[in-house]
Amino acid sequence: MIPVKGFEGKTVAVLGLGRSGLATVTALQAGGADVLVWDDSPNADEKANDIGATLRDLTKQGAFTDVASLITSPGIAHLYPEPHPAIARAMAEGCPVDNDIGLFFQSFATQEWDNFSTMPKVIAVTGSNGKSTTSALIHHILEEAGRPTQLAGNIGRGVLDIEEAHDGEVVVLELSSYQTDLARALTPDVAVFTNLSPDHLDRHAGHGGYFAAKRRLFAEGGPDRAVIGVDEFEGQYIANQMSGGPGDDRVIRVSSGQKLSGAGWNVFARKGFLSETRKGRQVGSIDLRQIAGLPGAHNHQNACAAYAACRALGIGPRVIEQALHSFKGLPHRSQLIAEKNGVRFVNDSKATNVDSAAKALAAFDKVRWICGGLEKEGGLDALLPAPTVVKAYVIGREAGVFAMKLKGLDVEVCGDMATAVAKAAADAQSGETVLLAPAAASFDQYDSFEKRGEDFVMQVSALE
Template sequence: MIAVQGVTGKTIGVLGLGRSGLATVAALKDGGAHVIVWDDSPTAADTANGAGVDLRDLTKEGAFEGVDALITSPGIPHLYPEPHPAIEAALRVGVPVDNDIGLFFRSFATQDWDNFDTMPKVIAVTGSNGKSTTSALIHHILEEAGRPAQLAGNIGRGVLDLDPAHDGEVVVLELSSYQTELARALTPDVTVLTNLSPDHLDRHAGFGGYVAAKRRLFAEGGPDRAVVGVDEVEGRYFANQLTEGPGDDRVIRVSSGQKLDRAPWSVFARKGFLSEYRKGRQVASIDLRKIAGLPGAHNHQNACAAYAACRAIGLGPRVIETALHSFAGLPHRSQLIAEKNGVRFVNDSKATNVDSAAKALAAFDNIRWICGGLEKEGGLDALLPAPSVRKAYVIGREAAAFAMKLKGLDVEVCTDMATAVSRAAEDAQSGDTVLLAPAAASFDQYDSFEKRGDDFIAQVSGL
């Protein structure tokens, strides 16, 4: 656990008692704070009692009397579409609002570090798509290279649930826009931007607000190195903002498809090969086509970002290449579930938006596409004409409406996962891929994209 510093004797409110909220409560108590909590859940009293803290309705008049700060869970809106009533109350009376990411960055370094030979480092990864795979891949490479490492944030453990740092350790954090937007302290050593596409627009009042939330990690974090995907104009803008001049190699530009041989330092993938260039000269190359855990151009982009981050902290190209080959991939992200009679079944339930679904569709040929769910803003036009799709099998409560937007495709309305998997398997021929890449959120039928992917796995296993 990371004990929060600077809170001894203070009264700190915690809003939200999920995974990160409970870890925050424990870390604040360990730091000497008096903690009060509030959660809208009807089981909040039992949860608070189990955590050994006081429950106080922070939405009521006068609830912030004597409270020094409010720490909110990332999923709770603090600005758009409108602040949670407890946060609105804190804003009105001037109580500082922060989150666990801010607490982590101001508490991670301790006096024990004075005795370390090698200072610990933090690599922070953000982006619209691929950040979980990139974060897990960086962590995997570090472990395979023998470097002590921990993985946390939007993947795995809560940041304050991490163990105190060891000599030379590297902490890899996956950070969402919800986390970067509010954190009062952001000081990673290396930052990574995978890519940017419209997402969470209601939470950020549009794409501009979403981009600004991501940008805070780079502009306010002051990293020693920044790994930036430059396939979108926003990424090129980020890289430009962080660069002092043509020879500045503190920014490592990353691309999937573009040859970046003029930048001071770049890593890119073309035709299945990763290339690293420094000052106009190629210094390393890796054949990504044989790496089973990283299929498709989108995963090649993730490999480039992870490679660049590990190079930024001094790992050698051959060490990284060896580790790439042993990476098994993440559940629900281009995950090969089964192969029978020449038909592959692939679970990419994490493809919750149009951009990530498009990348999944581009990674395979002859696709029997299972899609649908709670559609996000922006429509589905960016997915079309989808030449690799032989037929779409649509699930979700609004499956018929979703199907009507897939113009030019052979479409079957299935509504539920069991029907979609059964029909796709019946139609599939040798060489086809039955791909779950919903291009939509899961909440119309499932609690999470993980639950949706688990259902797909169960239906495939039952064939």
């Protein structure tokens, strides 16, 4: 646990008692703060009693008279489409609002660091797609290289729930736009931007607000090194803003699909090969085609970003290459579940938006595509014509409506996962892939994309 500094003897309020909220309460108490809590759930009083905190309705006038700061959980809206009433009340009464990410960067360094021979570092990863895989891959490479490391944030443990730093340790954080948008402190040593595609637009009042939330990690974080995917203009913009000129190696540009050139530091993948160039010369190369845990161009981009972040820490190319081959991938992200009669079954339930689903489809030939769910803003046109799709099997409460938008494809409305898996498996021929890549949120039928993926795995396991 990271005890929160700066609030000893002060009263701090915590909004939301989920995973991050509970860890925040414990960390604040360890730092000597008196903690108030508020949660909209019916059993909030029971949760407060369990953690030794005082329950206070933070939506009422005067609730923040004696409060030094309000710490809110990332899933709670703080600005758009409208702020939670407790956050609106805090702002009206002049109480600073922060989140656990801000507290982490405020509290991570301690006096004990004066005795370390190698200063701990923080790598923070953000972007629309691939940030979980990239974060986990960086963590895996560090472990394989013998570096002490912890993985936290939007993946794994809450940032305040990790252990205090060790000599030479590297903490890898996956950060969502919800987390970067509000954090009052953002000071990573290495910041990584994977890519940008439309997502969470309601929480950021559109694409520009969404990009602005991601950009804060760089513009306000001031990292020593910035690893930036430049396949979209937004990434090119951040790289330009962070760079002092063509040869500035504080910026490592990353691409999947295009060759990067110039005097700077570049890492790119083309036709399955990763290349690293510096000052116009190639200094590293890896064949990614046979790495089972990283299939497809989108995973090659993840590999490039992870490679670049680890190279920024001085880890050698051959060490990284060896670690890539032992990476097993993450559940629900291009996860090979089974192979039956020459048919592969792949779980990419995390492909909750159009861009991530399109990349998943492009990673395989002859796809029996299971899709559907709670459609996000922007429509499905960007997925089409989907040349690798043999047939689509649509699930979800509005499966019929979703299916009508997949123009030009052979489509069957299935409704539920069991029906979709059974029909896709019955139709599939040897050499084809049954792929769950929903291109939609899960909340119409499941509590999370993980639950949806687990259902897919269960249905595949039940096949004869």
